[in-house]
Amino acid sequence: MRVAMIEVVDLVKHYRASDGSVVRAVDGVSLAVHPGEMVGLLGANGAGKTTTLRVLATLLKPTSGTARVAGCDVRHDPVGVRRSLGYVSATTGVPDRLTAREIFSSFGELHGLEAAGLAARVERLIEVLDLASCADRPAGRLSSGQRQRVSLGRALIHDPPALVLDEPTNALDVVGARDLLSFLAQLRGEGRAILLSTHRLHEIENRCDRFVIIHGGRVLATGTRDELLAAWADGQGAELEDAFFAALAGGGAG
Amino acid sequence: MRQTERHAGGLRAALAIARRDLVEFVRDRRTLFITLLLPMVTYPILALSTALGLRTASSEIEAQRAPTKIVVTVSGPDAIALVDRIGFVEKKTTGSGREGWPSAIEMEAVTAADARGRLDQGVADLWLEAPRGCIAALDADGTVAIPVHLPPGRPPNRRVRDQFDAVMRSLAEDVRSRRIQLAGLPASVLAPLKLVFVDGLEESRPPPAHSIMSTLAGGVLVLLAVLTLTGAFYPAIDAIAGEKERGTIETLLIAPCGSRDIVFGKFLAVFTVTLATLAANAVSIAATAAVSRRFLPADITMALPDSAVVAILVTVLAFAGLAALSAATCLAVTTASKSGKEAQNTLTPVILLVSALAGTALLPGMRSDSLLAAVPFSGQVLVSRGVFAAGEAGPHAVPAVLGPLAVTLLSAAAGTWLLLRATASMLTDEDILFRGGDVAGAGFNRPGRRTRPNVVQGVLPIVAGLAALWYVQGISPDDLVRAIPLQQTAAVILPLLAVTWWQRVDIRQTFRLAWPGGAAGPATWWGGVGWLVGAAALGAAVFVIGATTLLAVKGTVLSDEARLLSNKLLELMESQPAWVSWGLMAALPAVCEECLFRGWVQSGFAGRAESRQRVVAAIVAQAALFAVFHLLPERMPQTFFLGLVLGGLTHASGSLLPAIVCHIAHNSMPLALLAAGLPRWALPASVGCLLLGAVLLTNGSRGRSRMEPLE
Structure with a gap:
């Protein structure tokens, strides 16, 4: 049995709104991402995607349930x-x-990397992220694509086995998005577990191994592209988007 | 969540964050301008305008002092005799006796018509009328009236009048000597006492221009305090609110280190920039002062104390503490903001508040050798002023300011530590990080129904109450029968009613409207009675011990304000029936203040979760505010201690009633003592009551910490 690198079980996150009411941002979400797997987290605005990812990143405390990364509980x-x-x-x-x-260097220091190893790691990231021509330019003068690659490099400085990305292609053009997703596929090939959320389904339709559709803080559907199409879409030529809308409609979001 | 990882990153992570932030600050032109350029241009401009003003003022003083020739015409039957007598006095008076005299006096005896004509033409400065027999009368007894006419149609020349007065004083002196001689009395009748200063103090009396320099030095110290805070302004905004705005704060929060390490790293960076601002200010002040010696009048530039190096060193040390406090204050305030603009809006009132605090150090009567040295931003200015003043008194006086310096440094360190702890707590607060408006703004928004106020809302009625108290002073009647209810209404009842209505809190939970049951078990009637009796004993004990300590430390010397208040209270007790005095002095203030401080403020500060640390901080903070609210410095330690006891009672019993009873008992003691006197066993009994109360409180607190939060 494969051990999940990212594991979320019955995760609940409630918070109190400014009017005093309780908002159920995440209400019992469960999912798992294994090493060498890329999973897409799909959902409309307010579905609970970002809250789930922030709990995984330890930025929010769960109300109940568990969330683990590499066996460590958040x-x-x-x-x-x-x-x-x-x-x-x-x-x-x-x-x-x-x-x-x-x-890259400052975040490497924060992760406790030794100076020699850190310098080599920085150079390696600059090379693989194709940042050599702008590595010594202030980030404020970089293009959106270059900035997103710098952001990704910062997240990879400590060579983590798991990667969580919240709408990483939002600010990118078509070319930038394709390059980024190609690079993520490369990282998956290295054995990393990747969980990413996005609204742009067509970009990841053929790149993710599995998908999790959530709405109103609950999981509506989960499976591979073919499994979702079989369960939620009918007819030839159906796309992931059709299954997504059908799942939302079936889950009461329609 | 982050408490478990306190030592994960440690100093190494903090230093990495500090280095990273410093590089960012150095590349920000705005920070460089505020840090280095602003001090370099501020002091020369200040010195230039001051030097011009001082030179003008000094020139005017010199011009007023410079003796001039005056022309006096004298008319009347004894005109010639009076001119002769004044001429005689002029010849007789020499040396210091001529102080304030004109350089020369031209006198002539003319007719009244000529005298008026000369005065009208501006030829003469004064016209005297010498009545018949005035000289004989001067040599006899009585007082001779000599009419003096000033030039018509133009303002009288003050300098001429002063110089003529000096001459006439000498004439009067001569007349007195003659009368003493005629009476056969010794000359010592006119000078029965002469002071001889043997330690040279007379020689070291500061020149008149010294007061200008002293005022200027105080102003520069206040400016230095404000500019030091300004040095922390932009770096602090950039360090946290800026990171939130740029979306980079999350990257730090997911680094494997604790929030305290992150805050400490950011503090180190902001503190470094603030110190650089302080250094730039110090260099600019020194350079400006060195250059200004060439332009300022000589008696002003020579006013530097002998031990200037020590004074400067003490000032730099005191202001290093102020720099730390400034950095921590700015970080704490900006952490509650979600953007740079919001942080600027929040920090601007803080700068005004700090300016006011620093400025209070210049008020008459503010001394550094007291607890005032511990007041943030005022203390540093007081200590620095004190060391310069001590330096003027001689190097031997300088060690006396080392105590206040230690107090102000300890106070700054404690304040910095508390602020950084609060910042670390706010940094990971989910509400501030991801949802809603900023905490500072939340106090002004009408929220939905909630159980308790938050921290900002907790302070609002106190701020409003203090302001109302100030305005009420203008219409407050003198007699306390009407003044006390008016002040309690304006300062406590109305602000409290307003915020309670506006914030829509749960009144029962906020004001702890419950029968005191303690934490050990379910509330019982007898258990509650026990709490109330114990609370009453505790209140009486705190008063007796506090008053005894105050008498032992301060004696019976009171400030003017305290003496006035005591006299009014005594007058009230003697003039009114006992129940009226008791109601006004004991019951009404106790009920009002308990609802405000132990009800509203403590509930807001303790928060919903009521963790042990948060409760302790809430009790200490409300006690400090309670002490400040009473506005009398000599009573503040006693009031602070009472606030701690009342806060502890409220938390331990889960009810506001014991605190009200304790407060009433405390306030009733002056009436009881006035009626029955102070028995010998009062002090030991009070100590016993205090110990008993402490044991009760400790037990109650232990139980309370095991309980589930109230909500």
Whole structure:
């Protein structure tokens, strides 16, 4: 039996809104991502995707349920989670006045990497992320694609076995998005477990191994592309988007 | 969640964050301008305008002091005799006796018409009328009136009048000597006492321009305090609110280190920049002062104390503490903001508040050799002023300021530590990080129904109450029968009613409206009675011990304000029936203040979860505010201690009633003592009551910490 690198079981996250009411952002989500697997987390705005990923990144405390990364529980061993996880969100920025090289180095230091190993790791990331031409330019003067690659490099500096990305292609054009997803596929090939959320289904339809569709904080459907199409879409030429809408309609979101 | 990882990153992570932030600050032109350029241009401009002002003022003083020739015309039957007598006095008076005299006096005896004509033409400065027999009368007894006419149609020349007055004083002196001689009395009748200063203090009396320099130095220290805080302004905004705005704060929060390491790293970076600002200010002040010696009047530039190096060193040390406090304050305030703009809006009132605090150090009567040295931002200015003043008194006086320096440094360190702890707590607060408005703004929004106020809302009625108290002073009647209800209504009842209505809190939970049951078990009637009796004993004990300690430490010397209040209270007790005095002095303030401080404020500070640390911090914070609210510095330690006891009672019993009873008992003691006197056994009994109360509180607190939160 394969052990999941990212594992979420019956995760619940409630919070109190400014009017005093209780919001059930995540209400019993379960999912798993294994090493060498890329899973797409799909859902409309407010479905609970970002909250789930933030709990995995130890930015939010779960109300109940468990979330583990590399066997470390987010509640009891958050440092262990952070050592094993690379996290990139749609709102994650890069410091405008630092260069890519400085950003990688400072986060490497935060992860406790030794100087010699860190320098080699920085050079390696600059090379694989194709940042050599702009590695010493302040990040504020980089293009959106270059900034997103710097952000990804920052998340990979400590060579984590698990990667969580929240809408990573949002700010990118078609070419930038394709390059980023290709690179993620390469990382999956290296054995990393990748969980990413996105609204742009066509971009990941043929790249993710499995998908989890959530709505209203609950999981509506889960499976491979073919399994979802078989369960939620009919007819030839159906796409993941059709299954997604059908699942939402079936789950009461229609 | 992050408490378990406190030592995960440690100092290494903090230093990595500090290095990273410092590189960012150095590349921000705005920070460089505020840190280095602003101090370099501020002091020269200040010095230039001050030097111009001082030179003008000094020139005016010199011009007023400079003797001039005055022309006096004298008319009347005894005109010639008076001119002769004044001429005689002029010849007789020499040396210091001529202080304030004109350089020369031109006198002539003319007719009244000529005298008026000369005065009208501006030829003469003054016209005297010498009545018949005035000289004879001067040599006899009585007081001779000599009419003096000033030039018409133009303002009288003050300098001429002063110089003529000096001459006339000498004439009067001569007349007195003649009368003493005629009476056969010794000359010593006019000078029965002469002070001889043997330690040279007379020589070291500061020159008149010294007061200008002292005022200027105080102003520069206040400016230095404000500019030091300004040095932390942009770096702090950039360090946290800026990171939130850029979306980079999450990347730090998912690094394998604790929030305290992150905050400490950011503090190190902001503190470094603030120290650099302080250094730039110090260099600019020194350079400006060195250059200004060439332009300022000589008596002003020579006013530097002998032990200037020690004074500067003490000032730098005191202000290093202020720099730490500034960095921590700015970080704490900006952590509650979600963007740079929001942080600027929040920090601007803080700068105004700090300016006011620093400025209070210049008020008359503020001394550094007291607990005032511990007041943030005022203490540092007080200590620095004190060391310069001590330096002027001689190097031997400088060690006396080392105590206040230690107090202000300890206070700054404690304040910094508390602020950093609060910042670390706020940094990972999910509400602040991901949802809703900023905490500072939340106090002004009408929220949905909730169980308790938050921290900001907890402070609001106190701020409003203090402001109302100030305004009420203007219309407050003198007699306490009307003044006390008016002040309690304005300062406590109305603000409290307003915030309670606005914030829509659960009144029962916020004000702990429950029968005191303690934590050990379900509330029982007898258990509650036990709490109330114990609370009453505790209140009486705290008063007796506090008053005894105050008498032992301070004696019977009171400030003017305290003496005035005591006299009014005594007057009230003597003039009114006992129940009226008791109601006004004991019951009404106790009920009002308990609802405000142990009800509203403590509930807001303790929060919903009521963790042990949070409860302790809430009790200490509300006690400090309770002490400040009473506005009398000499009573603050006693009031603070009472606030701690009342806060502990409220938490331990889960009810506001014991605190109200304790407070009433405390306030009733002056009435009881006035009626019955102080028995010998009062002090030992009070200590016993206090110990008993402490044991009860400790037991109650232990039980309470095991209980589930109230909500």
